[in-house]
Amino acid sequence: MNMKKLLTIALMVVVPLAAHAKLNIVTTTPDLAAIAREIGGDGVEVQSLARPTEDAHFVQPRPSYIVALNRADALIEGGAGLEDAWLGPLVDSARNAKLLPNAVGRIKSAQNVALLEVPTVLDRALGDVHALGNPHFLTDPLNAKIAAQQICKAFCRLEPSSCEQFRENLESFSMRLDAKLVEWRKLLAPFAGSRIAAYHNTWPYFARRFGLRVDLFLEPKPGIPPSPAHLARVIAEMKEQNVRVILVEPHQNRRTAERVARETGATVLDVAQYPGGVKGTEDGYIELMDYLARSLANALGKNATP
Ligand SMILES: [Zn+2]
Numbered sequence: 237m238n239m240k241k242l243l244t245i246a247l248m249v250v251v252p253l254a255a256h257a258k259l260n261i262v263t264t265t266p267d268l269a270a271i272a273r274e275i276g277g278d279g280v281e282v283q284s285l286a287r288p289t290e291d292a293h294f295v296q297p298r299p300s301y302i303v304a305l306n307r308a309d310a311l312i313e314g315g316a317g318l319e320d321a322w323l324g325p326l327v328d329s330a331r332n333a334k335l336l337p338n339a340v341g342r343i344k345s346a347q348n349v350a351l352l353e354v355p356t357v358l359d360r361a362l363g364d365v366h367a368l369g370n371p372h373f374l375t376d377p378l379n380a381k382i383a384a385q386q387i388c389k390a391f392c393r394l395e396p397s398s399c400e401q402f403r404e405n406l407e408s409f410s411m412r413l414d415a416k417l418v419e420w421r422k423l424l425a426p427f428a429g430s431r432i433a434a435y436h437n438t439w440p441y442f443a444r445r446f447g448l449r450v451d452l453f454l455e456p457k458p459g460i461p462p463s464p465a466h467l468a469r470v471i472a473e474m475k476e477q478n479v480r481v482i483l484v485e486p487h488q489n490r491r492t493a494e495r496v497a498r499e500t501g502a503t504v505l506d507v508a509q510y511p512g513g514v515k516g517t518e519d520g521y522i523e524l525m526d527y528l529a530r531s532l533a534n535a536l537g538k539n540a541t542p
Pocket residue numbers: 293365366371372436437438458
């Protein structure tokens with residue numbers, strides 16, 4: 237084989253790869269990573285800093301996170317206060333101009349989302365970690381669609397040559413979500429108005445979308461561990477209101493929830509806000525929502541008052 241032919245073959249192999257280098261995306265949480273993968277498809281490499289079983293309010297910083305941020309083309313965060321305690325110093329240490337506050341690569345997925353529980357006065361008193369409003373907005377599938385649109389817009393600016401593909405992926409994701417939403421609503425419709433307890437105030441967006449009331453919390457304030465006096469009040473109210481299900485996430489103290497369940501006859505239901513946080517939800521956002529709707533309908537059905 238002569239040199240020219242060899243060079244031609246080498247270019248055929250190398251050039252397409254170079255022209256379509258994948259975008260290197262870092263997200264703060266695994267739900268955002270799952271949505272970024274839906275939109276980016278083969279065009280992106282995605283890594284989440286927080287693990288699916290971790291409390292995203294309090295992520296332990298690691299040196300490897302700084303390396304990941306230093307190499308990233310973009311950072312996708314919730315941007316509603318969830319990451320306030322830990323993200324800033326990591327981004328500062330990463331010294332990556334692409335991730336500066338107003339750069340194209342700094343993507344705030346909550347930007348077009350109407351937050352719930354926004355306080356009229358900024359107050360972090362007693363360690364309340366929801367000082368800017370409730371940051372768990374992705375538990376509503378319609379907010380996931382808004383975040384996906386935001387991510388698609390940013391990916392198009394970062395990699396215009398793949399924009400058409402990103403838009404197709406967005407369309408496909410949105411259509412699958414819409415179809416599933418009909419299914420999830422049907423599953424939970426018989427339990428409209430049901431009152432549910434949770435360890436942490438993670439679920440107001442989910443509750444609103446499906447007509448439920450998740451408004452009794454084992455934590456006295458978001459981020460503050462349950463006290464005996466507070467738990468006694470919760471137990472009394474659960475008995476009075478016949479609350480039969482307690483939602484617990486992987487990083488929360490299941491034993492406390494079990495104790496409350498024993499006292500009230502309620503069921504502890506293992507849930508997660510992140511794909512992979514409970515078994516069988518590793519594949520993505522839709523799989524996670526599917527698990528939430530089904531397991532909750534199941535628990536509420538089992539515990540329905542005769
Ligand atoms: Zn929270």
